[in-house]
Amino acid sequence: MTASATAATRPPDVALLFTGEDSEDADAGRELYETQPAFRRAFDRCAAAQSPLFATQFALAELWRSWGVVPTSVLGTGVGEFVAACIASVFTVDDAVKLVAARGSVEQFDAIARQITFKAPQIGIVASQTGKFVSAGDISNPTYWRRQDRRIRERLRGD
Numbered sequence: 001m002t003a004s005a006t007a008a009t010r011p012p013d014v015a016l017l018f019t020g021e022d023s024e025d026a027d028a029g030r031e032l033y034e035t036q037p038a039f040r041r042a043f044d045r046c047a048a049a050q051s052p053l054f055a056t057q058f059a060l061a062e063l064w065r066s067w068g069v070v071p072t073s074v075l076g077t078g079v080g081e082f083v084a085a086c087i088a089s090v091f092t093v094d095d096a097v098k099l100v101a102a103r104g105s106v107e108q109f110d111a112i113a114r115q116i117t118f119k120a121p122q123i124g125i126v127a128s129q130t131g132k133f134v135s136a137g138d139i140s141n142p143t144y145w146r147r148q149d150r151r152i153r154e155r156l157r158g159d
Contacts, residue, residue, distance in 0.1 A: 020078020
């Protein structure tokens, strides 16, 4: 097989970007929720996160996955960083939901973060602060997520 034939059969690299709180739209995903079962199932799994943005972004990624669109890397900012890590298998969606729901309380967030099993990402995760890939050691460490949670809270307060 020639190099051009191999390139033609190889799926393209796909990167997904998950945004932060500044991009929320109350009706985002409504039509997908009503018409796409894969989207609806994934969205409903995230209801306890109390973040429509998290649920919409996770459900959209799962819908794309059901259509055969699989990312090779992800980037997220704000709540989108939790979605990106979830898609990269750093933690489960159930753990992500708990972390996102606890973001308002330092003590609660820390307690949940200590209970989660963090794993090395299965795909590349780009740090929104640097534009570089995050090391598996950093992203799979509860300290990283506590620092990110603190940074998000500060930005939302305007510090």
